[in-house]
Amino acid sequence: MTTTSTLTDRYVDAILRHLPGRQRPGIEKELRASIADAVDDRLEAGSGPAEAELAALTELGDPARLAAGYADRPLQLIGPALYLDYTRLLATLLTTIVPAVAAVVGLVRGLQGATAPRLIGDPLGAALTAGAHIVLWTTLLFAIIERTAAPRRTPARPWTPAALPEPPSRRARYGELITQTVLLVLFTTLVLLSPAVSTETDAAGDPIGVLSPWLWETGIVYLFIALVIASLGFSFAKYYARWSVPLAVTGSLVLIACAVTLIWLAVNDRVLNPAFVEAAGWPQSVPQWIGTGLVVTSVGTLVHTVAEGIARARRR
């Protein structure tokens, strides 16, 4: 009987290894009795001892599964109670943080004057790394919650129809459209007027524009205004025309072009007129803060545009 009892010992050991210490003695005693009963039953039916033990253990199945049953441990990483919260959080994090990380890395590389392969490769690599981290840690967090909160059987937050994502009402969207129009018209007017209207004047009494004259010399200011107006045009098209993929993609591309242009100008210090800063007596930190503010706003616009585009495409 030595070989067969070794098999039972190994089976029982495999079970106990997966159980908390205080449960072990009771379960071991009971399980050994149950296995012995099953073996006896088969011996009476005419099996050989080795055969009987093998059959009894085979019937009990994988020890890890049985141990999970005893310990009331879930046999899934993330169960149905948490799964929806898990996918929602994961989707939100991936659609916001990954594009933001890629944009910031691309920006820094652009600022350092990196070569084209690095300019494209580094943001992609950073996005992949950020994505992998987000997936790993979010999954780990939910797997831990699944294992620690399960014994308490806390009911999941009850779902009510009020939680349904609400398509913004036509009226509210119209309000947004009007606000956007007013702001853009105001912004364009101020930009175009800025060389002629200023708080500071030079020795000859001519106004010193707050924005860099370089923008006018190169014509970039007109390009930027054209982009801004085009984005406004797409906002109107989105409101009045049927949503379509080409319309949405072009609209988003225009917005992205606006943001990227602004980032590029801010990073290269082409926004403010150095003569104006000097005349107004601003400390060095002010232009830096304005530049940082523009970059942050632009990155925010980029992220929002991408996230909204994805959300919109999903709803179709």
Added chain:
Amino acid sequence: MLDDELLSTHLQELRRGTVVLACLLILKQPNYGYALLDLLGRRGFTVDANTLYPLLRRLEKQELLTSDWNTEESRPRKFYRTSDKGVALADTLSRGWDELDTAFRTLKGES
């Protein structure tokens, strides 16, 4: 024809939960793990050992079963018995089963 896998999945779904009621009813007479497994099988309640043994401990933890070690025989065995709380649950579940049975009969009578 129904394929075997589909059939066994649906039968399993239908039987889920009935083992608890069967245990609570049978264990009004104290009994131990392996004998209960055998008895359930003979009374037409197919259940695997690796499902039944953890279930017995869970029901005991929920105070629906009580247990005692019987050391009179050569092999000590843990005997389970349905508690008062378990009997009350068995009554409620039995009524639930009867109501379902009536509902099914009505359904089939109407069609």
